[in-house]
Amino acid sequence: MIRLDKVSKVYPDGTRAVIDVSFEVPDGELCVLLGPSGCGKTTSMKMINRLIPITEGEIYIDGKNTGEMDENELRRNIGYAIQDIGLFPHMTVGQNIETVPVLKGWSKVERAKRAEELLELMGMPPGEFKNKYPSELSGGQRQRVGVARCLGADPSLLLMDEPFGAIDPITRVRLQGEFLKIQEVLKKTIIFVTHDIYEAIKMGDKIALMNEGRLVQYGTPAELLYRPENEFVESFVGADRALKGLQLLRVKEIMTDTAPTAKPDEKAEAVRARMEQEGIDWLAVVDIGGRFVGGVNRLDLSGGRTVKEVMSPPAAAPVDAVLNEAISLMLGSGLNTLAVVDRDRKLLGVLTFDAIREALAKLGQRGEDQ
Amino acid sequence: MRDAWQILVRRPEVVLDRTLEHLQMVGIACGIAIVIGVPLGIFISGKGKRRQAIADTVLYVAEIAMTVPSIALFGFVMAILSSLNLPSLGLPPAIIALVIYAQLPILRNTYTAIRGVDPAIIESGRGMGMSESQLLFKVKLPLAIPVIMAGLRTSVVATIAIAAIAALIGAGGLGWFIRWGLRQYRMDLIIVGSVSVAIIGILFDVLMHRVERWVTPKGLKRSVRQ
Ligand SMILES: Nc1ncnc2c1ncn2[C@@H]1O[C@H](COP(=O)(O)OP(=O)(O)OP(=O)(O)O)[C@@H](O)[C@H]1O
Numbered sequence: 001m002i003r004l005d006k007v008s009k010v011y012p013d014g015t016r017a018v019i020d021v022s023f024e025v026p027d028g029e030l031c032v033l034l035g036p037s038g039c040g041k042t043t044s045m046k047m048i049n050r051l052i053p054i055t056e057g058e059i060y061i062d063g064k065n066t067g068e069m070d071e072n073e074l075r076r077n078i079g080y081a082i083q084d085i086g087l088f089p090h091m092t093v094g095q096n097i098e099t100v101p102v103l104k105g106w107s108k109v110e111r112a113k114r115a116e117e118l119l120e121l122m123g124m125p126p127g128e129f130k131n132k133y134p135s136e137l138s139g140g141q142r143q144r145v146g147v148a149r150c151l152g153a154d155p156s157l158l159l160m161d162e163p164f165g166a167i168d169p170i171t172r173v174r175l176q177g178e179f180l181k182i183q184e185v186l187k188k189t190i191i192f193v194t195h196d197i198y199e200a201i202k203m204g205d206k207i208a209l210m211n212e213g214r215l216v217q218y219g220t221p222a223e224l225l226y227r228p229e230n231e232f233v234e235s236f237v238g239a240d241r242a243l244k245g246l247q248l249l250r251v252k253e254i255m256t257d258t259a260p261t262a263k264p265d266e267k268a269e270a271v272r273a274r275m276e277q278e279g280i281d282w283l284a285v286v287d288i289g290g291r292f293v294g295g296v297n298r299l300d301l302s303g304g305r306t307v308k309e310v311m312s313p314p315a316a317a318p319v320d321a322v323l324n325e326a327i328s329l330m331l332g333s334g335l336n337t338l339a340v341v342d343r344d345r346k347l348l349g350v351l352t353f354d355a356i357r358e359a360l361a362k363l364g365q366r367g368e369d370q
Numbered sequence: 371m372r373d374a375w376q377i378l379v380r381r382p383e384v385v386l387d388r389t390l391e392h393l394q395m396v397g398i399a400c401g402i403a404i405v406i407g408v409p410l411g412i413f414i415s416g417k418g419k420r421r422q423a424i425a426d427t428v429l430y431v432a433e434i435a436m437t438v439p440s441i442a443l444f445g446f447v448m449a450i451l452s453s454l455n456l457p458s459l460g461l462p463p464a465i466i467a468l469v470i471y472a473q474l475p476i477l478r479n480t481y482t483a484i485r486g487v488d489p490a491i492i493e494s495g496r497g498m499g500m501s502e503s504q505l506l507f508k509v510k511l512p513l514a515i516p517v518i519m520a521g522l523r524t525s526v527v528a529t530i531a532i533a534a535i536a537a538l539i540g541a542g543g544l545g546w547f548i549r550w551g552l553r554q555y556r557m558d559l560i561i562v563g564s565v566s567v568a569i570i571g572i573l574f575d576v577l578m579h580r581v582e583r584w585v586t587p588k589g590l591k592r593s594v595r596q
C-alpha cells in the first residue's frame with residue numbers, strides 16, 4: 001500500500017508543481033495519475049522513489065516513511081519505467097532486465113532464470129531476444145523490455161510514467177491489453193502516469209485527476225465519467241463520456257454465454273427451419289473442434305446449398321476486448337450480433353448491440369448513484 | 371629525394387632509433403594526458419552550478435593553451451622551468467609541453483561524451499537504484515568510451531606532429547633530422563624527418579580507428595544499429 005500525505009513540491013525556481021496532494025493506493029490496485037501537461041503528474045510520481053526531493057509532506061509505503069529509508073535501497077524495491085524507456089544501449093535485452101537483480105546481488109543463475117521468465121511473460125521468446133541489443137528491437141519490443149525490466153526483481157510497487165507513450169496507437173492498444181492481462185495475474189500496486197483519458201479509463205482501478213498541481217478528483221473511472229466533482233473534471237472527461245464508458249466494460253461481462261450454432265455441412269433448409277421455429281435471425285457456424293468459422297443470417301439460407309456455402313466471414317470479438325473495440329467490429333462488419341471467441345477462436349457466446357446499450361445505461365446509473 | 375633514400379638504406383638503425391624515441395615521447399605525453407584528462411573530464415561533467423563554472427574555466431584555459439603556437443609553448447615551458455631552477459632542456463620540458471597539447475582533445479571529449487549521455491538513460495539507472503559510482507562505471511563511461519577514444523586519437527596524431535619540435539630543445543625524436551637538416555642545408559635529412567613523422571601519424575590514425583571500433587560496446591556499433 002502506498003500513501004501520499006499532504007505532499008507538496010516547490011522547485012528551486014519557485015514553480016509550485018505539486019500542492020498538498022494526498023491519496024492512497026491499496027495493494028494490488030493500479031492508480032492512474034491523469035491530467036493535462038504540466039499538472040504535476042511526473043513530479044508526484046518521482047517523489048515516491050525520491051528522484052525528486054519532497055518539499056513538504058510525507059509518503060508512506062506499507063506504513064513506512066520513505067524519507068527514512070536508504071534512497072538506493074528504496075529504488076531497488078520499486079519498479080520504474082519511463083516514457084523514453086531509457087534502456088541501456090550497451091547492454092543486451094537480458095542484461096537490461098537483470099539490472100536490478102544485479103544491484104541486489106542475485107546469483108547469475110537466478111538472474112538468468114528471471115530474465116527468461118519475464119521475456120516469456122512479455123511474449124518475447126528468450127532464445128530469440130535475450131542476446132539482442134535495444135537498437136535491434138522495434139519500438140513496441142523496446143517498450144515491452146522496459147516493462148520487463150521494471151519487473152526485474154519482482155517489486156510489489158511499480159511506477160510507470162507513460163510507459164506506452166512513445167509508440168503508435170495500434171501497438172499501444174495491444175500493449176495496454178497485454179499489460180492488463182499480466183497485471184491480473186501479478187496484482188502489483190502500480191502508479192501509472194498518463195495524460196490520455198482513454199488509457200486512464202482502460203487501465204485504472206482508480207484515477208487521480210490532477211490540475212495545476214492539485215488533486216482534483218480521486219475515484220474509479222466510472223465515478224469520474226458519471227459523477228464529475230466539478231467543471232474541470234467534466235470538461236476534461238468530455239461530452240462524449242458515454243463513448244468513453246465503453247472502455248470500462250469488457251465483452252465477457254455482457255455477452256450471452258450460449259449461442260445457437262450450426263455445422264458447416266448442414267443443409268441450409270433444415271437450419272432455416274430450425275431458426276424460424278426458435279425465432280432467431282443469426283447463428284454461429286462452428287467446426288467439429290468448436291471453433292467459430294462464420295455466421296449465417298436466416299434470410300441467406302435458401303436453396304439446396306449447405307451452410308458453408310452461404311455463411312458470412314467470421315467476424316468475432318475476442319472475449320477480453322473492451323466494448324469500443326467490439327462496437328467498431330460491429331460497425332465494420334455491418335452485423336448487430338457478434339460471435340465471442342477465445343484466443344483459439346473457440347466460440348464462447350454472442351454479443352448483441354442491445355446488450356451493449358443496456359449495459360451502458362446501467363453503467364451511467366451506477367456512476368450517478370454512487 | 372634520392373639522398374634521403376640513401377640515408378634510409380645506409381643507416382636504418384638511426385632512423386629506427388629516432389622513431390622509437392619519438393614514439394616514446396608521444397606515448398609518455400599521451401599517457402600522462404589520459405591520466406589527467408579523463409578523470410578531470412569526468413569531474414567537470416558533474417552537475418551543479420559550481421561544477422559548471424569550473425568546467426567552463428578549465429575548458430577555456432585548455433582551449434587557450436591549444437591556440438598558443440607550439441614553438442612558443444615549448445619556449446614558455448623552458449622559461450618557466452629555468453626560472454624555477456629546473457633543467458630546461460631535454461625530455462622533461464618537451465613532455466610537459468606535449469602533455470599540455472595532448473590534454474585538450476581528451477579532456478573535451480570526455481566532458482562532452484559524459485554530458486551527452488541521454489538523460490533518460492541516466493534517469494532510469496538512478497531510478498532503479500544505481501549509486502552514483504555504479505552509474506558512472508556501468509552506464510556513463512561505457513557509453514562515453516567511443517567519444518573519449520576519438521579524443522585520444524586526435525590527441526595522439528597531433529602530438530606525433532608537434533613532437534617534431536621537441537628536438538629544438540634537445541629532446542630527440544624524428545625532429546632531430548629536421549633540425550640537423552635545417553642547420554646544414556641538407557634537404558635529404560629534412561625529408562627523412564618530416565616524411566617519417568607524416569607516415570607514423572597516418573599509421574597511428576588508422577590503428578586507433580581500429581582500436582576505437584574494438585572498444586566500442588557492441589550495442590552501440592553502427593552495424594548493429596542497422
Ligand atoms: N526541474 C524543474 N524545475 C522547475 N520546474 C519544473 C521542473 N520540473 C518540472 N517543473 C515544472 O513543474 C510543473 C509540473 O511538471 P511535471 O513534469 O510534473 O508535469 P506533468 O504533469 O508530468 O506533465 P507532462 O504530461 O507534460 O509530462 C510544470 O509546470 C513544469 O514546468
Ligand SMILES: [Mg+2]
Nearest residue numbers: 041042043161
Ligand atoms: Mg510527465
